[in-house]
Amino acid sequence: xxxxxxxxxxxxxxxxxxxxxxxxxxxxxxxxxxxxxxxxxxxxxxxxxxxxxxxxxxxxxxxxxxxxxxxxxxxxxxxxxxxxxxxxxxxxxxxxxxxxxxxxxxxxxxxxxxxxxxxxxxxxxxxxxxxxxxxxxxxxxxxxxxxxxxxxxxxxxxxxxxxxxxxxxxxxxxxxxxxxxxxxxxxxxxxxxxxxxxxxxxxxxxxxxxxxxxxxxxxxxxxxxxxxxxxxxxxxxxxxxxxxxxxxxxxxxxxxxxxxxxxxxxxxxx
Amino acid sequence: xxxxxxxxxxxxxxxxxxxxxxxxxxxxxxxxxxxxxxxxxxxxxxxxxxxxxxxxxxxxxxxxxxxxxxxxxxxxxxxxxxxxxxxxxxxxxxxxxxxxxxxxxxxxxxxxxxxxxxxxxxxxxxxxxxxxxxxxxxxxxxxxxxxxxxxxxxxxxxxxxxxxxxxxxxxxxxxxxxxxxxxxxxxxxxxxxxxxxxxxxxxxxxxxxxxxxxxxxxxxxxxxxxxxxxxxxxxxxxxxxxxxxxxxxxxxxxxxxxxxxxxxxxxxxxxxxxxxxxxxxxxxxxxxxxxxxxxxxxxxxxxxxxxxxxxxxxxxxxxxxxxxxx
Numbered sequence: 001x002x003x004x005x006x007x008x009x010x011x012x013x014x015x016x017x018x019x020x021x022x023x024x025x026x027x028x029x030x031x032x033x034x035x036x037x038x039x040x041x042x043x044x045x046x047x048x049x050x051x052x053x054x055x056x057x058x059x060x061x062x063x064x065x066x067x068x069x070x071x072x073x074x075x076x077x078x079x080x081x082x083x084x085x086x087x088x089x090x091x092x093x094x095x096x097x098x099x100x101x102x103x104x105x106x107x108x109x110x111x112x113x114x115x116x117x118x119x120x121x122x123x124x125x126x127x128x129x130x131x132x133x134x135x136x137x138x139x140x141x142x143x144x145x146x147x148x149x150x151x152x153x154x155x156x157x158x159x160x161x162x163x164x165x166x167x168x169x170x171x172x173x174x175x176x177x178x179x180x181x182x183x184x185x186x187x188x189x190x191x192x193x194x195x196x197x198x199x200x201x202x203x204x205x206x207x208x209x210x211x212x213x214x215x216x217x218x219x220x221x222x223x224x225x226x227x228x229x230x231x232x233x234x235x236x237x238x239x240x241x242x243x244x245x246x247x248x249x250x251x252x253x254x255x256x257x258x259x260x261x262x263x264x265x266x267x268x269x270x
Numbered sequence: 271x272x273x274x275x276x277x278x279x280x281x282x283x284x285x286x287x288x289x290x291x292x293x294x295x296x297x298x299x300x301x302x303x304x305x306x307x308x309x310x311x312x313x314x315x316x317x318x319x320x321x322x323x324x325x326x327x328x329x330x331x332x333x334x335x336x337x338x339x340x341x342x343x344x345x346x347x348x349x350x351x352x353x354x355x356x357x358x359x360x361x362x363x364x365x366x367x368x369x370x371x372x373x374x375x376x377x378x379x380x381x382x383x384x385x386x387x388x389x390x391x392x393x394x395x396x397x398x399x400x401x402x403x404x405x406x407x408x409x410x411x412x413x414x415x416x417x418x419x420x421x422x423x424x425x426x427x428x429x430x431x432x433x434x435x436x437x438x439x440x441x442x443x444x445x446x447x448x449x450x451x452x453x454x455x456x457x458x459x460x461x462x463x464x465x466x467x468x469x470x471x472x473x474x475x476x477x478x479x480x481x482x483x484x485x486x487x488x489x490x491x492x493x494x495x496x497x498x499x500x501x502x503x504x505x506x507x508x509x510x511x512x513x514x515x516x517x518x519x520x521x522x523x524x525x526x527x528x529x530x531x532x533x534x535x536x537x538x539x540x541x542x543x544x545x546x547x548x549x550x551x552x553x554x555x556x557x558x559x560x561x562x563x564x565x566x567x568x569x570x571x572x573x574x575x576x577x578x579x580x581x582x583x584x585x586x587x588x589x590x591x592x593x594x595x596x
Contacts, residue, residue, distance in 0.1 A: 048455040148543075164544055192318035192482065194541060197526035219455065222528030249530055261530060263456040266463060266489045 008076075009181055009213050010037040010060060015073035016237075026069055029055060031237040033073070037181070037215050037230075042207060044216045044224040044245065046260075047234035053217045056234075057183050059083070060215070061100055062090040077181070096126040099174035103186035105166035109158035115169045116142075116154025123176045141172040145202060164195035168202070175206065182207075185217045200227055221264045225249050233257050275306035275342075276476050277330070277363075277444050282339035284325050288549055297549045299325040300336075301500035305493075307444060310470065312477040314487045314508075316523070317497030320545055323480045326497075327448045330478065331365050332356060344443060361391045364437035368449035370429035374421040380407075380432055381417035387439040406435040410465060427458035431465070438469065446478045451486060459483075463490060484527050488512050493581065496520045499548050499556045502575065506582035516584035516593050518561050555586070563588050 012035050018028040030052045037043040047053045058064060060075050062082050075082045077098065082090070102108040110118055119138040123129055129137065135154070142150035145168040158166060167187060174182060184203070188196035204227055207214055216228060224231055224245060232242040233254065241254035252258045284300040300322040307313045315323045328334040330341050332348060341348040343363055351359065364387075367373035374383055384403045388394055394402060404414050410431040421429055430450060437445050450466070451459040467490055470477060481487050487494060487508070494511040496504040496519065504517040515521045521539045541560040554569035555561070561568070565588060575583040576590045584590050 048457065162544060192545075193484070193526045194318065194522055195544065197528070197538065198540075200528070220528065221530050225530040226528045260456065263460045264485070264530060266460055266485050 006039040008036045009039040009078060010215065011074075011076040012036075012056060012060070013074045013076070015056065015059065015070070015075060017068060017070040017072075019067045020069055026071060028071075029068075029237050030059075030073075033234070033238055035232040035239055035242055037213060039180075039213055040211065041230050042204075042214045042216070042228045044218060044228035044231040045234060046218055046221060046224055046231060048219060048260075050236075051234040052237040053234050054185055057100070057185050057215065057217045060181075060183060061094055061098060062087075063094075092126075095122050095174075095179070096177040097179055098181045098183065099177070099179040100183040100185060101167070101170050101174050101187050103189050105170045106158055106161065106163060108170055109161075109166060111158050114155055114157055115161065116156075119154075119169065119173045119176060122173050126177045137176060138172070141176045142169065144206070145169070145172045145175075147172070163191050164199065167191065167199055171199075171202070171206070175210070175212075178210065179212070181213045181215065183215045183217070186219070187216070188223070189219070196223075203227070221249065221261060233260065273308065276309045276344055277307040277478070278340075278342040279306070279326075279330060280304050280340040280342075282326065282329055282341065283337045284322070284329055284334065285337045295549050298500050298551070299548065300329065302339075303495075303497070303500075303502050305495055305502075305505070307476045307478055309443065309476055310474040311492040312470070312479055312490050313493045313495065314479040314481060314491040315495045315497060316481060316484065316487050318482060318523070318545060320499065320548055321497035322500040323497050324448055327365070327446045327478065327480045331363060331446055332359075333365075357390070360387075360442075361440050362443045363446070364440065364442040364444070365446045365448065366430075366433050366437050366450050368452050370426065370433045370453075371421070373433060374429060376421050378420075379417065380419050380421075380424075383421075383432060384417075384435055384439055387436055391440045402439070406439055409438060409469065410435045411461075425458075426454055427461065430454065430458075430462055434462075434465065434469075438473075438475075441473070442475065444476045444478065446480070448480045449482070450479075451483060452481075459486070466490065484512075484524065496523070499545065499551065501556060501572075501585065503557070503586070504582075504584040505575065506578070507580065510578075510580060510582040514582075514593070516578055516582070516589050517586045518563050518589060519557050520584070 012033055015030050015033040017030050018026040021027050033056050045053045070083060116138055119141060120134040123137055124134045139150045139154060142153060147153050147165055147168050161169060188199050218224060228245045231245045231248050232239045235256050241248055241257045248257060252261060282300055282303045286297040286299055288295045288297055303326060305313060315326060317323045329336040336349055343359055346359060348359055381403055384406055385399055388399045388402055403417060407414055407416055412428060412431055451462050463486055469475060491508040494508055495502050498519045504520045515524050522541045525538045543560055546559060554571060555573055558564045558568040573585045573587050575585045576587060577583050578590055578593055
């Protein structure tokens with residue numbers, strides 16, 4: 001895989017926590033999650049539902065769901081512990097340093113604003129741009145994520161976008177401030193396979209052009225094998241195996257990784 | 271395959287009228303699809319959103335009324351049955367739905383969910399039904415005390431097992447499975463597929479599997495239909511379709527699915543753009559606007575399914591001739 005891999009950009013260290021139950025006790029969900037995303041790498045966090053992969057990703061943005069309490073651990077971005085920052089500082093980082101693309105793009109977009117307006121908002125919030133400059137930039141970005149007729153599409157509302165096009169628009173929104181870290185949370189789940197393949201090709205291409213670090217959250221080992229260079233396999237709120245992607249997938253050491261690979265390929269169904 | 275098909279579908283069509291501002295338009299969701307299903311085999315229908323695969327499932331089971339065509343289930347013309355005669359076919363024809371969360375009544379306990387088809391379709395007394403319910407739970411690998419649970423007390427995989435047990439209750443000859451594993455984790459998916467295969471081997475049920483999951487289709491199908499915008503673009507045995515796909519759309523679909531394989535570079539056949547609107551399609555091959563192999567004549571006439579060999583047929587003169595020469 002291409003890209004210069006450098007110093008640690010995102011370090012998740014021994015992150016533990018859970019949801020507060022009815023009697024005030026904490027039901028653990030994350031049990032000491034640790035992994036390091038090196039600058040320039042294409043990192044994958046893979047696991048089944050309930051493994052804690054999405055929660056870990058949200059923690060990296062400082063957006064924990066209500067009722068979640070951290071009990072131990074740290075998430076460092078470029079050396080700073082994100083979990084100790086106040087909301088104002090986090091807001092400065094989100095969108096400009098770290099961006100996220102969610103699974104259901106049409107639900108992630110605001111239905112009452114045009115797609116163009118929403119992309120422009122992101123860059124106007126972080127950069128001191130005029131309306132006109134922001135519009136030009138947003139159009140350029142839509143063009144780069146290969147949304148045809150970007151100018152016309154800017155004026156459209158999310159419901160006028162297909163699932164694949166909405167996912168591209170969300171990518172444009174995530175990338176417009178050239179973040180150092182892009183988190184993709186199941187970015188192609190729910191899309192048809194041919195559209196999924198196009199979006200993945202686009203992500204690989206944008207990464208190569210922009211010297212970006214990517215952390216991909218997915219349940220699909222096929223996607224991991226085809227796109228990523230490092231992988232962490234999660235189960236029951238902790239990482240059970242991590243390493244070079246080709247190595248982990250072709251010679252898994254943890255029994256759960258082996259099981260996951262066998263199940264993905266339906267090996268034992270004759 | 272020997273003997274007579276248990277389910278036979280001929281030239282099935284389903285049109286939807288789109289009434290909006292201005293002129294009336296027609297959406298051809300299913301546009302002349304035919305296939306046979308023999309006892310004990312699995313026929314899969316694959317395709318992406320909008321291909322019409324779920325509409326076929328709904329028309330065959332009469333959950334939606336087809337516009338025209340014929341569906342014959344063990345000699346009975348399904349589409350001609352009156353509303354009064356219709357329920358009888360569900361002794362032989364059952365369906366398992368994609369989302370077990372919405373297809374099970376949230377207020378009914380598992381044992382009542384399983385009792386319902388038995389009360390409707392059999393003359394068994396209460397004790398015999400209770401014994402059958404215990405058998406059904408065992409058949410889908412669930413403990414007997416599950417009977418007292420409500421759907422929300424079950425996991426997704428357990429709910430899907432109940433959906434399958436409900437379909438099995440009346441000992442049907444055909445089960446239509448609409449994306450039975452789409453909402454499940456891979457480990458649960460494997461369990462459900464193994465269960466379906468075992469039940470088929472034990473009871474000789476025929477399956478019509480509607481799926482976009484090519485890994486599943488490859489593992490359990492005898493024959494496969496590939497759909498694009500309401501038409502069958504390719505059909506054949508699972509080996510023929512996966513081993514030597516002929517239609518450009520099938521090739522694109524198979525090559526787009528990510529695989530866990532290292533050292534072999536993937537040659538992807540890319541289609542341009544996205545699936546067009548199925549309303550008011552232009553004449554000619556429906557893929558012509560996206561196909562890298564399209565020729566001018568592709569845009570003039572809609573190509574029929576052409577034989578390649580065996581049961582393998584594809585609706586693409588360009589690749590079929592090339593396959594036959596090779």
